Amino acid sequence: MRQSAVYEQPRARVMTRVKRVLLFALLWWLLTEGRAEAWGMGAVLVVAAALLSVSLAPPVAWSLPGALRFVPYFIWRSLVGGVDVARRALSPARPLQPAVIEYPLRLALPRSRLFMAGVISLLPGTLCTEIVDDKLWVHLLDRRGDFQRDLGILEQKVAGLFRDENRPEEG
Amino acid sequence: MLIDGLSLLLLIAGMIFFLAGTLGVLRFPDVYTRLHALTKADNVGLGLIVAALALQAPAWAVVGKLILVWLLVLVASTLSCHLVARTAQRRGVTPWQ
Amino acid sequence: MTLVYLGGALFLLLTLVAGLWRVLRGPTAADRMLAAQLFGTTAVACLLLLAEADRAPALRDVALVFALLAVVAVVTFVRRNWRAAGEDLDAD
Numbered sequence: 001m002r003q004s005a006v007y008e009q010p011r012a013r014v015m016t017r018v019k020r021v022l023l024f025a026l027l028w029w030l031l032t033e034g035r036a037e038a039w040g041m042g043a044v045l046v047v048a049a050a051l052l053s054v055s056l057a058p059p060v061a062w063s064l065p066g067a068l069r070f071v072p073y074f075i076w077r078s079l080v081g082g083v084d085v086a087r088r089a090l091s092p093a094r095p096l097q098p099a100v101i102e103y104p105l106r107l108a109l110p111r112s113r114l115f116m117a118g119v120i121s122l123l124p125g126t127l128c129t130e131i132v133d134d135k136l137w138v139h140l141l142d143r144r145g146d147f148q149r150d151l152g153i154l155e156q157k158v159a160g161l162f163r164d165e166n167r168p169e170e171g
Numbered sequence: 172m173l174i175d176g177l178s179l180l181l182l183i184a185g186m187i188f189f190l191a192g193t194l195g196v197l198r199f200p201d202v203y204t205r206l207h208a209l210t211k212a213d214n215v216g217l218g219l220i221v222a223a224l225a226l227q228a229p230a231w232a233v234v235g236k237l238i239l240v241w242l243l244v245l246v247a248s249t250l251s252c253h254l255v256a257r258t259a260q261r262r263g264v265t266p267w268q
Numbered sequence: 269m270t271l272v273y274l275g276g277a278l279f280l281l282l283t284l285v286a287g288l289w290r291v292l293r294g295p296t297a298a299d300r301m302l303a304a305q306l307f308g309t310t311a312v313a314c315l316l317l318l319a320e321a322d323r324a325p326a327l328r329d330v331a332l333v334f335a336l337l338a339v340v341a342v343v344t345f346v347r348r349n350w351r352a353a354g355e356d357l358d359a360d
Contacts, residue, residue, distance in 0.1 A: 030239055031332075033325060034232035082215025085208050086191035094198055098266055118249035121210050121256075127203060129256040139203045139256065139266060175269060182272060186279050189310065193283040196290050196306060202298040205290070209302060213309040220276075220313050224320055227269065236328060237316065243335035244312050250339060251305045259298040 016059050020050040060111065066160035073157055074119065081124040085141065099143035100129070103136040103151050112162040116155060123154065174226050181223035188216030201267035202259050210252040217244055273321035277314045284310045308338035 024046045032038035088095055107113050117128040117136065125141040140147060158164065195208020221241045225234045284307065291303040312331045319327035 030232050030235040033236060034230050079215060081211045082188055085211045086188055089191045089195035089198060089208050096204055098204055100266055117253055121249050121252040122214060127207050127256055128253055129260045141204060141207050179272060182276055186276060189280055189283050193287045196287055202296055205302055209306055217309055217313050224316055240312060240332050240335050244309055247338035248305055248309055255298050255301050264296055264298060
């Protein structure tokens with residue numbers, strides 16, 4: 001659904017649709033594994049799906065530099081998270097010291113909050129169980145460590161990715 | 172073959188993570204700690220297997236498709252991890268201490 | 269490499285069967301739901317390996333559809349079986 005409050009410039013509207021067509025063309029290329037003969041039907045479907053998608057899912061503000069900072073951080077930290085939990089699962093002693101902490105969120109946008117709640121589950125030793133008002137409840141595999149600081153770093157990267165203001169919403 | 176060797180290493184590493192994920196699900200004391208094990212270990216495992224297969228892929232489009240599959244699984248498992256943990260919490264499942 | 273892929277797929281199936289023990293055992297419904305996640309990820313990895321071993325690219329599409337369905341399945345499963353009274357799971 002298009003927000004009527006925001007007036008879209010004609011140029012911006014065209015650009016939005018051009019970007020969507022390119023995105024769907026890329027998806028089609030992946031799905032057909034690059035087969036040339038699939039483009040006959042593909043051309044029609046790509047354009048139709050792209051134009052439909054603009055009204056079903058309006059463009060979301062994000063930042064390319066933010067994404068370039070987020071992706072390597074995410075890949076590295078999720079790898080560390082996997083190694084950490086695998087070590088605990090394989091170790092005969094099964095070292096665990098679970099705890100639940102509260103983390104005060106500064107992110108304002110619902111999508112960046114939900115995104116953060118999801119990503120937390122892949123990072124070392126943390127898992128989001130609940131979002132209550134402006135707090136995240138985070139289950140820890142091992143309470144030793146500065147999780148408030150780690151979560152703060154993650155929150156900054158998420159804010160950068162979604163161009164979030166990084167402070168609570170007012171009104 | 173260097174590429175084959177690298178693929179083999181990545182595959183074996185991926186298997187170890189899947190094994191660790193299952194062991195965690197079997198050995199860890201409550202649903203929250205089991206979710207930690209499953210979500211983190213299996214996603215790294217799948218990522219490594221995807222990387223091993225991408226090295227052998229016949230075309231760039233196939234590499235892209237493999238990455239797309241991995242991303243979809245990431246979305247599914249983080250979402251389900253959060254939903255299961257949240258529902259367990261609301262149902263009053265107390266975390267193991 | 270074909271044998272390696274087949275061996276890998278078999279190994280993954282074995283970890284899946286081991287995981288079944290947790291489904292049977294529970295003890296809570298959440299533990300059983302967690303198994304759905306285990307199945308999703310492992311099945312996708314298996315299919316990708318088999319696609320390569322059999323030179324059957326269509327299996328990659330099956331893996332893709334599995335991954336897509338996993339998102340839908342998880343949300344539906346949680347909504348139907350474990351809905352907390354008066355709460356909407358989409359609200360955050």
